[in-house]
Amino acid sequence: MHYHGTPIGGTRQDVARFLMGRHALVPYPRQDDMGVVAEVCQSFVLDNGAFSIWRKGGTLDVEGYTAWVRQWYRHPGFDWALIPDVIGGTEGENDALLDAWPADLVPHGVPVWHLHESTDRLARLAQGWRVVALGSSGEWATPGTRAWWVRMREAINAICDDQGRPLCKLHGLRMLNPDVFSKLPLSSADSTNAGRNCNQLDRYGIYVPPTAAQRAAIIADRVERFSSAGHFERTDEEWACYFAS
Template structure:
């Protein structure tokens, strides 16, 4: 499983380099601050269209600007893929229309939102080699009891009798070992390491001196855990 850590990362540029070295990163379109460091220091990286931030703020996604950005970076050897623009609480028709407009020369990954039908999930999984799973609607909080019930139903709908998924799944905001260790994910992302590097209380009295070191400790503990090989029915 690939653990993609969300950027930007707080701290000095030296501490950011310290954290990014040899890791995998997710770079959001609205916050490209660390992109050139990511491109130099990380093993690989993916692009996030910023739909979640736009949804939270009530703004509008600059689809053309995002496409231009993806086109510029698509040939970098560390570039894995880009999330195709999506409307987090939009209709299936809204999101299918955005998929239809995605250019074939940029490796894109569609998003299935948990409020959407399992038929759409199955369709995406049969047509794309990677599908991102996005928490939305009443299931917007990964790891909650209702979220797990919905996720179990989704896996039941698309996995085979051995619990194997039909494609590679990416978990959006699911880089929590308590979450991804129970799911057959090929990759997942979160901003856990970068966001919590400033939370000194979590380290007790033995606090690493720099933000980069603290983020690296958090990331290393996450990376020590792998995803499930198959989905186990509960």
């Protein structure tokens, strides 16, 4: 499933046109499009905003976020919510946040495993949760680099059976790039690519769509043409091209 991060620029009408029938991710710090998402999207997930805090500083309002999840988790389009996490935090800090997640919201929450954490923690999460989100962090903060692929191979290898099937469903945070998600056995991924890059007019050639929403739709349509890998390929030959980048 391709989750497009919001907010999306443009008028409310433009935003509705772009989101119609798609899947969306709504971050707690920027709920601008929540009403439109709830009305026109096939489904949506809620993001706690840890990435923005990691980049810009600040403190996550765990109590406020939890209340927001309670407000929306009964909506028919709600899929799940990311459980609060600290992107650069220790395993102990993130395990404590998992333990603090309310029991009644456990079925609706998704824990995050960060690439700088141990694969033992990933295996533990995969054995205990229906969905686990994979977050790039530390020296592997940029998806698609050579070092990132090396680390991702270690991670996926740790939680797949002998046929390359993961123990649970996997969500790729900031991994809605076909060059990334089409090579991994992800059930879903997200990105703010469409909303953030629709104003880079040079990517459209000489025929530039007039509105931001139309440009965002072109980006999203191109992404949605691709699916994730059906299984994890362990052979060195399959991975050689990623390591060379």
